[in-house]
Amino acid sequence: MYLLIKSILIFCVFFTISDAVIHDLPSYFPRCKRYDPKLSECLLKATETVKPYLIKGVPELGVPAIEPYVIPEITLEQGTQALNFKALLKNVVVKGLGSYKFSQFDFDVPNLQWFCKATIDNMDLTGDYTVTGKILLAPIEGKGKFVAGIANSNITAFQKVEFVKKRGKDYVRPVNTTTTIEVGGPKVHLDGLFDGNEELNRVTNTVINDNVNELFEDLKPVIQQIITNIVEQWLFRALEDNVPFDKLYPRVLTQAVYYPRCYRDDPDLNQCLLNATEQVRPFLQKGVPELNVPPISPFYVPEVNLQLGTEFISYKSSLTNVIVTGLDTYKFTKFDFDVKKLLFTGAVTMGKINIKGNYSIKGKILTVPIEGKGQLDTTVVSSNGSLVQQAKLVTKKGKIYLESEKTKIYIDVGEVKSKMDGLFDGNEVLAKAADNVIKENLQDIIEEVKPAIEEVFTQIMEGILFKSVYRIPYDKLYPLHNQKS
Template sequence: MKIFVVGLVVVLCCGSGYARLAPVLTACSSSDPDFEKCVKAVVERIRPAIAAGNYGEGQPKAPPLEPISIDQMAIDRGAGFRCKLSDVKIAGAGDFTMRRVKLNKGEKMFNVSVRIPTMLVKGQYELDMQILVLKISGRGDFRLDLNNTLCNMQLKYIFKDDSTVQFQPIAVKLKFDQARFQLQNLFNGDPTLGRVGNEAINQDPHVLLGEVKPAFEESLGKYFTDIANAAVAGASEQEILPPDPQYEKCVRGVIESIRPNIISGNFGEGHPKAPPLEPFSIPKLNIDHGASFRVKLTNSVIRGLGGFVLGRVRFSTEDRVINITLKEPTISLKGQYDLNMKVAIMDVYGKGDLAVNLNNTIVNLQLTYDIGKDQTVQVRAIVVKLRFDKVRVQLKNLFDGDKALGKMANDVVNKNPAMLLDELSPLAEVPSPPPKGRVNVEMKLLLAVSFLVILGFPYGRSFVAPVLSVCSRNDPNLEQCIINVVERIKPNVAAGDYGDGRAAPKMDPVFFKRLDITNGPGLQLNLTDVTITGNSKFEVKRIRYNLDQRQFNITAVIPTLTIDGQYDLSMNILLMRAVGKGDFHLTLSE
C-alpha cells in the first residue's frame, strides 16, 4: 500500500539528499509519451529496494515496505463503536501491481493507483461495538486477511526556499474487496461467544472495515509522506522530472558545435554581432567602496574564457530558468590599474600594469528569460556565482615604485588571495541587466565580467600572524571556521608564540605577582605568586559577531582550572572572624 508513494518517488526518479538520482533509479522524462510505461518498468526493476527502503549508498533510509509498521490507531464513534489498534504490522504490500500513474505538472500533483493481491494485517485490538442487537467487545490479538485491495493516492508537492521538492501530506483512499477478521479473546475469552462474534463480523466484514478505514487511510498517509520526503530529500523538480533524459547531452553537443562562434561573437548572417569571447576586452571599470577601497581598471584584456568546460545544465520551462555550471581551466587578465585602499592602519596605493592568472575557476550561472509575443526568447537577468581555486596576481609600481613595499604587498596578496576574492566577487555576482536585442543563449558577456573579481588585496592580512588562517566574512559557516582556527592554534596560544617573532604572554600557565580583593571590612584578601594552569584546554562553544560594530562575543568552557599561590585572608563568616596566611590550592571544574 505504500508503494504508490515509494513507487512514485522511485518511479519518478527522485533525487537523493545530495540532489542527484539514487544509484538504483533511472529517470523517466515528464515529456515522454510513454511516461506511465517507463514508471512501471522502473518500479518493477527496483522492487527489492522499495521493500527494504534502501535506495543505495548516500540515500537517506526510508521506512521499509515489508512490513509496514503503525504504532497505534484509535477510532471513537461514540457508544456504538470504539476501537484501538496497536503494534500493527502489514505484510504483502510488496506484491503490488501498478495500475495508473498520472502527472499534472501545472498543479504540481501526481495521482497514483495500485492493486495489492494479498495482505496480512496483525496486531493488538481493543473493541467495543454494536452489530444490530449484538454488542461485541474484547481485547487481544487480531488478524485481518485482505485480498484484491485498491489504493489510490494523491501527492501534491511544493518548492522549499532552496528550490528543492517537498511533498505535502498525502491523501490515501482504500477500496477493499475480500476480507476476513480473526479477533482473539472476544467476550473475555468465552470460546462460544467469541466464535459467534467473529462469525457475525465476517458475515459482513465491510461494516467493521468501513469504521476503521478512515483511520487506516490517515495513518498510511502520514507514513507514506515520510517515505516520499525521505526519498526526495534535497532533490529539485529537474532531478525528479527531467524534461528530457538526453537534454543535457543535447545542450553539450550544441555548445560544442558553436564554440568557434561563441569565441568570435559571429553567429552567422542575419544575427547581430556579439562581443568576442576570445579575447574579451573591457576598456574601463571603476570600483568605489569609499575611502577604504577605490580602484580603476583600464584596457583590460581577458584570455582563456573560450576554453570553458561545460559542467551541469538544469532547465525549468515553467519557471523559465536555466542553471549552468562551467569550469574555466586557465584565465589570464592584463591591463592597467589605479588603486587606493586601506589595510588596517596602512594605506596601499599604486598605479601601473596588472597581471592575473586564474586556474580551475568554477562559474555557476542562473539565467531567467521571457518568451515574447513573437515567440522569441529574451534574457531578463543573469546571476553569476564564482568559486576560485588557484590565483596569482602581479601589481607593478605599488607605492610609487618602492620595490621592497611592492614585493611585500604582492607576496601577501598571493599568499592569501581568497580573502580578496571573497571581498570582490559579489561585484561579479550581482544580477546583470538583460542584453539588448534577442539572444542565442551564449554566455560571453557574463563570463568575462564575472572574472573581474581577480583584483586582489588582503584587507589586513599583512598583519596576521603566520600560524593563523583567515576566515572570510562572507563564509556562511564563519562561526565554525573561527572555531576550527582556534582549535588548530591552541599550542601557540598556550606558549604565547605566534611565529615570525610575534610573542604574547603565555596562556598556560598564567602568572600573577599580586592580586588584591577587598570588599569593606568583611573581606580582605591578598594573593601573591599566583599560578593558573589549564587555560589552554578551553573549548569554544559559541561565537556571536557583529561585523558592522566590529564586535565578537565568545563563550568557552575550561574543563579544569588549578590555581596555586600564597594568601593573606581576613573575612567575616556570620559571627565568626576567619583569618589566615599561607599556601593555597584551588581547583575549578567547568
C-alpha cells in the first residue's frame, strides 16, 4: 500500500513537471497550458498518453519503469493496541501499476493547488521482510519472503504550493500535501515466520488475512504520512531547485489563449463576440493574472462610497471589504461592435448575485433617519443590464490599441433581499422601524440609488476589465482576415 500511494503521487507530480524540461521533453509528451480552459482535461488525457512510456521508463527524464516498479527499502513502524511492530521490507517488486486510471487531475492555477484521483486494479508485491512485534496481541517475528496482492485501490492526492524567488525567477515549493487510500481485497502471505515453524507460520498468516481490512485501517495513517513526507521532499527538490514556474506551466500572453479570435471584417463579427462571452467565462471565473483581471466570482471590492441627496433619499454611505458572488451567472443576449464607429453595445441578464461586506451609513429615507455600521448582506435574485461604450484608437510604442472614451452601464434590478446588522448601535426598535421602511419602499429606493450603482459598475468595468483587455494590440484583439501576425 505504501508503494501504491507513492506511485500515484509520483504520477501526479510527474505530469505537473512535464513542461519543466521542455528543451529535453520527448516529442510524445503532451503540453498542457496554464490558462487553457480545458487544462484538467489535458492533464487527464496526458496520463493515458504517457502510460506506455512510463511502463518502460523515460531515462532522459530520470523516470524509472513502473512495470515492474522496484523499491530498494521500506521501513514500517506502528504502536497501537491492534498493531505494535517494526518491519523492514527490501527488494520490493510491484507489478500492476501500469493498470492505473485517473478519473480526476486538476490544477487550480490561481490558488496553486493540485488534486489527483486514480484507481489501480490487481497489484502484486513481492520482496524480503524482517518483522518483530505483535498483531492483535499475538506475537509476530521472523524474516523471509513476502507476497501481497490488492484487488483494487482508490487513491487521492492533494498538494498546496507557494512561490519562492530564486535567481530572479519564481519557483514553487510544497506547503501542504495530503493523501488518502482505500483498498479492496488485500491479501498477504509471509514465509519464514518463527524460524520456519510451519504451524505458527500458518496460524499467523491466517490471523493476518482474517483481519487484514481492520489491520490496514490501523496502519493507513502511518503509510499515508510516510508517503506525504517522501513526496514533499521529492517535489521540493524537483520543483523548487530545478523548475521555474513559467516553464512548469508557460506564461502565454496571447489573445488566443483566453479569447476567441473574432475578425473585425467578419460579417458574423457580432455572433463571434457573443459566443466569446461564453468561452471566456472559465477564465473570468478564476481570473487572468496575465492581464491583471481578478476572479469575478467571488469578486472583491476594497471600498465603495455612495452619496445621494434627493427629496426621497439623502445619505452618505461607505462599503468596505465587499465580496460579490454570482457575477459568473451572466448571460449576454447581445454583444455588438460597430467597427467604423468603434462603438460597443451589449445586453445581459444575471442570475442570483450576493453582496456581503461592512457598511456605514448616515442619512434619511423619506423622513425616517437611518444611521449605523455593521454587516451588509444583500441578494439580488435577478437583474438585466445593458452596456454602451465609445472607444477610440491610440498609438503606444508604435502599436495601435483600443481605449475607452466613454462607458455607461444601465441596470434594471428584479427582486432584492437585504439585511443590515448594526443599525442604530443595535437598538432593536429603531432598527426594526428602519428595516420596515426600507422593505416597504425597496423598489423606490433602488430606483433612486440606481444611478450611483450604475456609476460604480461603470468604473469597475472600465478600470479593471476593459483597461486590462485593451492591453492587447487592436490588430491582435480584432484582426483583419489575411492579416499578417
